[in-house]
Amino acid sequence: MAAVLKGRAVVWSIGGITFTAGIVSGTTPEFVQSARIQRGSEKTEIKDDGGIIRTQVFHGFKKTLSISVVPCDAAVAISGARTSMDSHTPTAGTTITVADAAGTVIDASYNLISATQNRSIDGVGTVDLELEQGDEGNDLTTAVA
């Protein structure tokens, strides 16, 4: 008789992603709605004289993190929620440090590529963040002197 599977442990929901620099969740909190981390690189393919790919060269390793949040107040102040909304929309190039309680891949400081504030007449205000960092031990957040 085959075993009856009762289930398997999986990672459910966001799992505790917070900002510790650039944006500080402890001061201007948020509800993280979604997070997507992509580890990728550029790829160069070298073909032989028969057109057959013989070599793939992976270079320019990079992590790209996309996060959507709902800025909020730590208590009940509408003004605090508005402050948090603006705090989650810094200028491009700002160093943002992200901590993930559910894993290690996301933990890093990133360069902010873009921050998009979304408001609609009948909905809650949200912010979408696009972040990037090198993925081969190269810290791209160090400012050039």
Place this chain on the structure above:
Amino acid sequence: MQSLPQKLEAACAALVLSEGISVPVRRQEQTTEVALQVFTGLEDEEKAVPALTVAVLSGQEFPQSSGNFTLNVAVEVRSNAEETDLTAHRQLCEDALEPLMKDDTETQLNTQAAIAGDAMGVMGISNRSCRERVEEKSWVTELTFDAYCCGLVLT
């Protein structure tokens, strides 16, 4: 202790009651001004018409684990067609529903909740819709909207 939907029902009812609305009703060949009866939620008591019932029977939390809810509010005004003509019913609806159709409805609802001592904050009203119909021998006008609320007094 009331739940958040019940607090919102109470605030809506109090807001309408504060207007002191009455409507001319013809009974036994005499026309008299009858005060609008206001009811909340699901009640099994007999309701005298003309009546306004405000019910918050559903809602959804957003964001998850925030404690903030989008509550679906249904307000129904009902008059007996044999006692109240359509013109009077529509005037009743204009007077009774107007407080719930203004751009400061959220502020007014928070004020009524504070008067009642209920911890509640309405952050926004959206998706208002209305409908009028005849049901058996009654004129029925309905206003529905969503109220984005939390169970705390907002500052």
